[in-house]
């Protein structure tokens with residue numbers, strides 16, 4: 181796999197950093213998640229392929245253990261508020277001094293500088309600060325966040341993984357590590373570059389929810405079908421729009437022009453009335469194999485069984501029987517080989533990892549009895 185041999189120390193966090201760690205793990209990196217001690221349950225549902233060490237960083241011995249792990253690793257990924265790592269004596273200066281090849285990835289909401297750097301926040305705040313949230317939502321409604329996909333995952337976890345891969349590539353030439361300051365505000369904004377850079381085209385001149393791709397255009401929207409399901413319509417180009425009109429059984433001559441903004445509400449009502457006359461499966465049969473850009477809106481538990489996704493193996497089933505997306509993109513020679521076994525229990529790998537990183541058994545026992553580290557076993561499933 182592409183990242184085979186890369187060792188990552190991931191400090192346990194909420195959502196973006198776990199996703200970043202899972203991407204690295206899916207593509208072959210060895211990811212060791214450092215959890216707190218005395219936690220009953222891992223919060224990480226993105227733990228595929230990771231190992232867990234339970235370590236109390238509030239003790240000087242715990243800090244020393246983490247340092248030793250980082251000295252022998254390629255990447256440390258930290259998801260805390262600015263200043264937390266420095267307060268622990270684990271800031272980049274300390275760690276890079278001991279391991280100049282270390283890539284020190286800091287994944288935060290607001291970045292390592294600026295007046296908000298130390299403020300708490302979540303996806304919705306970062307999305308709001310990026311400028312993008314103001315554009316998301318239906319006409320005459322307030323802005324709404326599309327789950328926590330944009331800032332936490334696209335602009336956060338994924339962007340940080342990209343930064344790590346860039347730093348690894350650069351290190352292969354310079355031999356040096358570096359610090360990655362991944363701000364979710366900036367990552368989200370960057371993902372949304374199109375919004376800024378296409379403004380001169382007049383694509384976003386109208387209020388929220390009344391433009392081409394923000395649910396303003398009737399040919400770029402979803403429609404309810406007679407069985408309460410939905411179809412997604414993305415028929416932007418005239419040649420594809422013609423096929424939409426044909427599939428709906430409408431007479432193009434009796435409709436207003438596609439790009440007549442003032443007629444969009446009426447056109448939307450016409451499309452809605454027609455879509456409501458057939459079931460989703462019927463519409464799928466009509467539009468499959470055409471270029472009308474019309475597809476069913478699949479619920480999560482149906483996405484994996486759609487013929488197209490099944491043919492490509494786009495979703496996988498793990499040892500627990502849970503279905504989730506296959507890692508993307510697909511590399512031809514060195515594709516991801518995601519681990520299918522269960523997620524680690526907090527502290528499950530403490531002993532084995534410490535042994536591997538050169539801690540002698542007596543030292544491990546002492547750390548255990550001092551409560552600096554914890555070893556836990558997976559509970560048997562009855």
Ligand SMILES: C[C@H](CCC[C@H](C)C(=O)SCCNC(=O)CCNC(=O)[C@H](O)C(C)(C)COP(=O)(O)OP(=O)(O)OC[C@H]1O[C@@H](n2cnc3c(N)ncnc32)[C@H](O)[C@@H]1OP(=O)(O)O)[C@H]1CC[C@H]2[C@@H]3[C@H](O)C[C@@H]4C[C@H](O)CC[C@]4(C)[C@H]3C[C@H](O)[C@]12C
Nearest residue numbers: 194215216221223236237238260261288289300301302303
């Ligand atoms: C699924 C839910 C997640 C929702 C995601 C949400 C929408 C997001 O947007 S996540 C993005 C959040 N932002 C960031 O990550 C930006 C960077 N980070 C921060 O800004 C901050 O970390 C913070 C604001 C997110 C949190 O601030 P906090 O004050 O708590 O922490 P920090 O200042 O960073 O300091 C950390 C302190 O911790 C110490 N530490 C760290 N590691 C160790 C260690 N090993 N040992 C000892 N100490 C350690 C460190 O030293 C710092 O100490 P100091 O403060 O003294 O300096 C999920 C959201 C809630 C989940 C549920 C909930 O947790 C309850 C259940 C728990 C159970 O286990 C599982 C089920 C739950 C229901 C759980 C389910 C889901 O996971 C959630 C709903």
